[in-house]
Amino acid sequence: MKIIEAIIKKGEWLLDALKRIGYDMIPTNTIIDKTLTGLGATHSEIHSKRNSIIIEPNVPVILGKLNGNEHLEAVYEKCEPYNIKKYLQMDIPYKKIVCTPESFKKIRKAAIELNINIYKDFFCLFDECEKVTQDIDYRSEIAQPIYDFFQFEGKAFVSATPLPMSHKEFERQNFQKIKIMPDYDYKKDLDLIVTNSYYKRLKKVLDGMKDCKHICIFFNVTDGINEIIENLGIADYKIFCSQKSVEKLAKRRIYNAYSHIDYPLAKYNFFTCRFYSGLDIVLRKHKPDIIMLTDFSSANWTMIDPFTEAIQIQGRFRKTKKDDDITYNSLIHISTINPNMRVRSKDELDIRINQFIADYNMLKERHDKEADNIRKEAIFDDMKGLKYQELIDEQGEINSFSVDNLYNEERVKSYYSSSNTLYQAYKDTGFFNVTLHDVTECVGDDDIRKLNTTKQATERKRILVQLLDKIHNDFEQGRISFEEKNAYLSLLREQAETQYIIDAYMRIGKVGIENAKYQKGLIDKAILQDEKEQDEILRFSPNVLKDIEEEFEMNVYINKNEIMNRLQTIYDEHGIKLRIWQYTIEDYYVSISSGSIKGGSYKLTAFKF
Helix, strand or coil, X not given: CEEEEEEECCCCCHHHHHHHCCCCCCCCCEEEECCCXXXXXXXXXXXXXXXXXXXXXXXXXXXXXXXXXXXXXXECCCCCHHHHHHHHCCCCXXXXXXECHHHHHHHHHHHHHCCCCXXXXXXXXXXXXXXXXXXXXXXXXXHCCHHHHCCCCEEEEEECXXXXXXXXXXXXXXXXXXXXXXXXXXXXXXXXXXXXXXXXXXXXXXXXXXXXXXXXXXXXXXXXXXXXXXXXXXXXXXXXXXXXXXXXXXXXXXXXXXXXXXXXXXXXXXXXXXXXXXXXXXCCCCCCEEEEEECCCCCHHHCCCCCCHHHHHHCCXXXXXXXXXXXXXXXXXXXXCCCCCCCCCHHHHHHHHHHHHHHHHHHHHHHHHCCCHHHHHHHHHHHHCCCCHHHECCCCXXXXXXXXXXXXXXXXXXXXXXXXXXXXXXXXXXXXXXXXXXXXXXXXHHHHHHHHHCCCXXXXXXXXXXXXXXXXXXXXXXXXXXXXXXXHHHHHHCCCCCHHHHHHHHHHHHHHHHHCCCCHHHHHHHHHHHHHHHHHHHCCCHHHHHHHHHHCCCCCEEEHHHHHHHHHHHHHHCCCCCCCCHHHHHHCEEXXXXXCCCCCEEEXXXXXC
């Protein structure tokens, strides 16, 4: 794809940059990478001298565009077909329709009934285009307008954070990319806090913001938001989430939740992912403090993508003054990590996806050629049961955006394997001046919570062994002191049903417990075997050998039972649990055995050591 760079100067809008390369409006067959949020892309299209259909990711963004635009028609779930037809028939210079992806079909249907060719008469702008790739795994209908989009004579994708897209029509229709290049330093300061004591660290950050007027917290789990509010005793708050979540929270008697921006903002404001991009939040008097949260104990989908979501989140807030470039006081990302999360490589995904597509196409070909309806139906049922069925769109074709979603998901997961990989991802965006605060403890509150909330016994043992191994390794490598090591071990001993595994770890280590498959019977056998091996080593240790050498006289006959008793005393003194036999003394001395009715005796002639 051809890439054109367009310089933008401080204080300029998108159209200023486009005019610099010869365009008065957003050009067709173009992906516009704005680099910066808030450059007025949709504003320029709303006021362009042509009919436009602008596809926005969700309803709050649409509602925000309606302010001050009286001739703008909004089409979303609640919009009636009659209103769309009425608007299309209005006698106005330029018609401007803003819709959600799921509601685009309403416009198409109304236009067909009125014999209007929208593909020729309207320009289609798909705003915040990365959302198609990011959201399609749980919101399949977001890609519904794609077939229509590529039929428009005039069309463009736009975003400050577009993701790579593999749809074949981009190449077939010779799409170009326009990359907006600011000629000034636009980087934003960000504090990245990595922790395994999530609530403790969040509380510490919030305690430092007691004088802040508006704290805006971006966290993509309503249950997790509710938990924060309850755990930290937050009273002055608002939650901005989907309508479905609003209704869910209402059942818990939480009524200050909204599916749209509700002014004035509270002191604490929580936003789920539908408010991460596209939306303008205007604060006239006070700048907000922004906190982004990632907590793997809540859900994997709380991960924030540094390359898209973090950039979009910091761009939600509009200038309080025209000459003020800084729209917030502080930007913080508090995150846990998950080093054990499975991340598939690109090569692995290539093989899996290609195999699925091959299997699907084989069945599809058989289905299309089959004349018998019963067999045809059976093949179709097989097609529906295939792995990665979510990769198939409504027309029975491979959905390239669903495929892109799989690669994108693994990309983001790879950042959360360690504090350093997440820090490096933020640096690689080129958008942030990031400061890393790695406050990960050897054993954090999150580790203890995970240990105590895990119900499956084997998994609980596995978690405990991992913690014990971390304590051991951190002590060996000098990251914690002897006192800290003992304190962490005491903390683990305070948890229910941990003493057995702790004792086992001290005896046979992580490998021994893993080899025993965390099963008590096999662990006990491994412990006994280890004790036997350790005792075998101990009985030939210098102190034991010294005591045995001093215990027995040389070149005199000593009763075998007496030798056994005296050896047993030495073994007991040294904690050796091995059984003593009459011939055990032969391991230590060259001897002459003499049989007798009293049990026989040994004459010890030389000490072997």
